[in-house]
Amino acid sequence: MLRASIETEGAEVDYRGIADAASAEESTLPGAGALVGFVEASLSTDREAAIVARERVRRELGDEALVDAAAVIGNFERMTRIADATGIPLDAPVSVMTESIRAELGIDEFGRADDRAPLKGWQRWLGRMLDPAFRIGMRWLGRRERAKSAPSSSKPTV
Amino acid sequence: MADRPIEVSEVGDVAAGPRMPFDYAAPSADPIREDLVIAHRRAWDRISEAGTWWNGRERVAIAAEARAAEYCSLCRRRREALSPFSEEGDHDDVSGDVLPPAAIDAVHRIITDPTRLTSAWVESMVEMGVPKTHYVELVSVVVSIRSIDAFHNAMGLEPERLPTPRDGEPSRRKPDSAVEGEAWVPMLPAGRLRGEESDLWGMQTGNVIRALSLVPDAVRWLKELSAAHYLDMKAMPDFTRGRGPLSRAQTELIAGRVSAMNECFY
Numbered sequence: 001m002l003r004a005s006i007e008t009e010g011a012e013v014d015y016r017g018i019a020d021a022a023s024a025e026e027s028t029l030p031g032a033g034a035l036v037g038f039v040e041a042s043l044s045t046d047r048e049a050a051i052v053a054r055e056r057v058r059r060e061l062g063d064e065a066l067v068d069a070a071a072v073i074g075n076f077e078r079m080t081r082i083a084d085a086t087g088i089p090l091d092a093p094v095s096v097m098t099e100s101i102r103a104e105l106g107i108d109e110f111g112r113a114d115d116r117a118p119l120k121g122w123q124r125w126l127g128r129m130l131d132p133a134f135r136i137g138m139r140w141l142g143r144r145e146r147a148k149s150a151p152s153s154s155k156p157t158v
Numbered sequence: 159m160a161d162r163p164i165e166v167s168e169v170g171d172v173a174a175g176p177r178m179p180f181d182y183a184a185p186s187a188d189p190i191r192e193d194l195v196i197a198h199r200r201a202w203d204r205i206s207e208a209g210t211w212w213n214g215r216e217r218v219a220i221a222a223e224a225r226a227a228e229y230c231s232l233c234r235r236r237r238e239a240l241s242p243f244s245e246e247g248d249h250d251d252v253s254g255d256v257l258p259p260a261a262i263d264a265v266h267r268i269i270t271d272p273t274r275l276t277s278a279w280v281e282s283m284v285e286m287g288v289p290k291t292h293y294v295e296l297v298s299v300v301v302s303i304r305s306i307d308a309f310h311n312a313m314g315l316e317p318e319r320l321p322t323p324r325d326g327e328p329s330r331r332k333p334d335s336a337v338e339g340e341a342w343v344p345m346l347p348a349g350r351l352r353g354e355e356s357d358l359w360g361m362q363t364g365n366v367i368r369a370l371s372l373v374p375d376a377v378r379w380l381k382e383l384s385a386a387h388y389l390d391m392k393a394m395p396d397f398t399r400g401r402g403p404l405s406r407a408q409t410e411l412i413a414g415r416v417s418a419m420n421e422c423f424y
Binding site: 050070078079 | 366
């Protein structure tokens with residue numbers, strides 16, 4: 001999801017902040033350091049750190065963003081436990097398309113990752129073949145949506 | 159989280175007055191969206207009412223145990239143990255005899271050590287009197303209160319007082335088309351559904367949505383909360399739009415970091 005959303009913005013994919021919180025500050029994604037700090041403080045028991053982290057999000061991104069970020073934290077406290085408690089497998093298309101990213105981020109080291117069905121040779125090949133098309137498709141989609149939402153310069157003024 | 163869990167005996171104190179739950183205007187000056195208020199109030203209604211397999215009193219007890227797990231000394235020892243099944247003992251539970259011990263154990267493990275749950279453990283729940291139907295509904299209550307409490311905690315708000323249980327009998331309706339095999343619990347097929355479950359998803363859905371489908375109302379609840387906390391299911395495939403002032407990439411960065419901190423493979 002992160003990869004797809006960054007690709008649609010036309011930026012180079014920058015995963016810093018997910019697996020390596022310390023380097024979130026260097027991320028090219030605006031507010032990444034504040035948001036990752038907010039997540040970490042919110043999931044800790046350090047109340048002082050949480051106050052500081054909230055104030056930083058407010059300062060850098062605004063009050064509404066703080067509420068939205070807190071809601072997303074709540075959402076994924078729920079979704080991760082659903083996945084863990086029910087033993088669902090990773091969806092096959094996601095497994096194929098995320099193999100390299102999972103290795104890069106160390107997700108395959110997490111406990112239940114061992115339960116994932118190993119990819120067959122043709123699936124790995126397919127993932128590698130589809131990867132550039134995925135990237136081009138997402139960027140095209142992003143450009144199209146930005147063009148749609150941009151004000152038209154040819155529109156006559158009244 | 160709060161300094162201590164809320165006891166079942168404390169919940170739903172009618173003498174406390176007519177205050178509506180989730181009245182965010184009072185404790186917080188932050189612009190908490192109305193759809194969050196509605197979703198959280200609806201969740202409180204759902205917790206207090208009879209579900210598909212548990213009654214209202216049991217569902218509120220499950221919610222209370224989900225909070226108590228944070229402070230449970232057995233859970234703390236288990237988390238530090240090499241194997242989560244090596245430490246024996248009693249949980250610091252708060253629900254008395256409302257729930258079977260296996261259900262209390264399930265709630266505590268899902269909160270405090272979810273990544274080390276196993277298929278064999280879920281099967282053992284069945285042997286100890288918590289069938290998979292009941293287990294799936296229990297999971298839905300646990301994760302729902304966890305998500306709302308996590309929102310409060312992130313915002314620096316105290317947890318909301320648990321609701322008063324309401325009378326009523328569980329509907330005990332099991333969908334005919336749920337099948338075993340793909341996960342630890344039976345799930346409905348991923349494609350378009352017919353009949354009473356046709357509203358759960360469209361042409362196709364992901365496993366994390368199907369995960370609770372043995373109890374269709376749990377999926378409906380999940381959709382309500384996800385729409386307020388994250389994105390409506392229809393908006394999820396559109397990677398160009400985030401929620402409010404956050405871009406989709408910023409939203410997914412938060413999602414990814416929470417998942418990584420929880421060591422969730424999914």
